[in-house]
Amino acid sequence: MITAVERVRAAYARIAQVDRPEVWICLRPQAETEADAAAVDKRIAAGERLPLAGTVFAVKGNIDVAGLPTTAGCPAYAYIPDADAPAVARLKAAGAVVLGTTNLDQFATGLVGTRSPYGTVRNAVDPNRVSGGSSSGSAVSVALGIADIALGTDTAGSGRVPAAFNGIVGLKPTIGLVPTEGVVPACASLDCVTVFARTLPEAERALSLMAAPSGRRVTAPAPRRPGPWRIAVPEPEQLGQLDTGWVEAFQAAAQLLADAGAELLPVDLTPFTEAAAMLYEGAFVAERYTAVGAFIDSHAGSPDLDPTVAGIISRAKNIPAHQLFADRQKVASLRARALASLGDADALLLPTAPGHPTIAEVAADPLGANARLGRYTNSTNLFDLAAVAVPAGEVNGLPFGVMLIGPTFTDERLVPIAGLLTAPPLRLAVIGAHLSGQPLNGQLLAVGGRLVRTTMTAPAYRLYALDTLPPKPGLVRVGKGGSTIEAEVWQLPAQGLGALLAALPRPMALGSVELADGSFVTGFLCEPQAVEGAREITSFGGWRAYVHALPRPEDRR
Structure with a gap:
């Protein structure tokens, strides 16, 4: 296992190798970071x-790290x-x-990664294209x-578009699942902290x-109806104009599910x-003025302010209160319609x-290009939903990504569904209480299991x-005499099988089960010593036949 110090050294070697200084606002000295790593190794x-x-x-530059400047x-604006x-x-x-700390669209206002006096953060795959914002440097x-x-x-x-453009994973939790204390607000009622990973x-x-x-x-989500995962997929004509090849890539992702x-x-x-159109075109942008509007007004004309960001926030100053209340009512109505449709x-x-614009295209139309990128993401927090963005292949050599959006606090459900897109499904042979109609079959359904076929084991x-x-039964391989x-x-999705294994009680175990056609499938077996004294x-010929042959309770009486 790599030590913390070794990992830190590898990170700084990679920083030197890629030569992307625009990623960082404040990169810690290597010696200081190695000292922290050495303390971890000691523990x-x-x-x-x-x-x-x-x-x-790495930490987006609008999130507090003790001793480092938070600049947003x-x-x-910086403070320590x-x-x-x-x-x-x-x-x-x-x-x-x-x-x-990493670079970002100033005051977390943008989906492009170009709105920063610290420089434009270029895409990881094609430096001529935007990296996506506002969490550009982090992604x-x-x-x-x-x-x-x-x-x-x-x-x-901002936790999803950069993930898609750079071919990585972005988890956007339900609002409130991760504390937002120590975060410079964009729209405080809608903000959430997200995580990127490969x-x-x-x-x-x-x-x-x-x-x-x-x-x-935090309240538990409503129990889901048993059965396979149910995924809502819009028709292509409802998606609007996509870049060339993106409709086909989206349909391929749906087919994979x-x-x-x-x-x-x-x-x-x-x-x-x-x-989605209301987030910037409506009154909700006024909350951005509440967060940093006074600062922007007092620094009008400063070279430290991105003019596009300053314009967006300053214009929100005069939005009347009645428009905000009207927009809230409209969003509530739209949310009800959205949930009913789901x-x-x-x-x-x-x-x-x-689509994925070039840096030049964004420079030519900074507001229009940015607005287009939020078509699918803008409504998620307005509707108080959870989301995860994952890679879904490439189109014309560039990463293509999709996202799964789920009801409030269904974050844990979204990950195994997304796993269907990032890892091949696995097959599991069951012979007892997990069979269809048996008491534990719901465990398979709960993790997205789907019955493929009924068969027999090898003799x-x-x-x-x-x-x-x-x-439940115990299956033991004996070879001759079987x-x-x-x-x-x-x-099952790979994560689903892992969840079953984590909850599997002794003496049950997972092993390789030979089927009648000579193939081998992972399945439930039993430790041999556990069958001593068992009937x-x-x-x-099988568990179901045995259960059906047992006397009924009324017969036993």
Whole structure:
């Protein structure tokens, strides 16, 4: 396992190699960062459990890191915080080491990554294209292999658009799941801290360590109806104008979910796109003026202010209060329509953005180009939803990304669904209580399992009735003297199989089960010593036949 010091040294070597100074606002001196890493290694050597030991991370420049200037992308705004933001503190407590703070669209206002006096953050794959904003530097630091994870923020899509443009994962939690203390607000009621990573497991682990309610009571999501994952997918004509090849790439992602067992459902995208237009065109932008408007007014004409950002925020000064209340009512109505359209779908699948502009295209039309990028992302926080953005291949040599949006506090459901797009599904053979109609079958359905076929094992097994609750069988491979046993083969997302394994009680275990056609599939087996004294039921040919042969309760009476 790599040590924290070794990982820090590798990060700084990579920084020198890629030569992207625009990524950083404040990069810590290597000696200082190595000292923190050495302290982590010492704690590990002393026996502490630090789940992020050997991890380095970057922090968006509007999030407090003790001792480093928080600039929000504006040098004149800078202040030195005495304490870390809670999200930063929790990652550090888990053993992660901060490399520095990253560049962003000033005051987190933009989806392009070009609105900063610290320079335009170029895309990690094609330097002529935008990196996406506002969390531009954080996303690129991960995509270039410098940081393992990075923190961003997301009000209108800033934790997702940069992920899509740079081919990485972006998790945007439900508002309030991660505290926003120590974050310079964009729109305080809509802001959330996000995480970038190269893989879903890395992002999920970081989010779980940061998560804790902040000023909001977290309630469990409504139980989902059993069955395969249900994914709402809009028709191509509702997506609007996409870059060449992006409609086909989106349809391929939807087909991948279907091939993995998901049920695709129709959805009306209209309430989502209508709300998206309101985020900047309506009164909600006034909250940006509340956050930093007085500062911008007092620094009018300063070279430290990005003119596009300053114009957007300054114009919000005179929005009347009645318009804000009217817009709130309209969003509430649109949200009700959106949720009704989703029905019992677990998630909505969308392209993360409609296209990927060049830096020159954004410079020619800074407002129009930026507005287009928020078509699918702007409504998420207005509707109080969770989201995850993941890579979904390439189009013309550039990363293409999709996102899954789910109801409030369904964050944990979105990750295994997204896993269907990033990892091939796995197959599992079951022979007992997980069979269709049996007591534990719901565990397979709950993690997105889909029945592939009913079959038999090879004639090499014996079956026993174990004394467990609920009753279940033990399958033991014996080679000679064995028999065929009824089995079902289920298809599961990789994360789903991992969840089942984590909850699997002894004496059950996962192993390789040979089927009648000679193929081998991962399946539930039993430790041989556990069947000592158990009733052998091999002659029944399967668990269901044995259960059906048992006396009914009324017969036993």
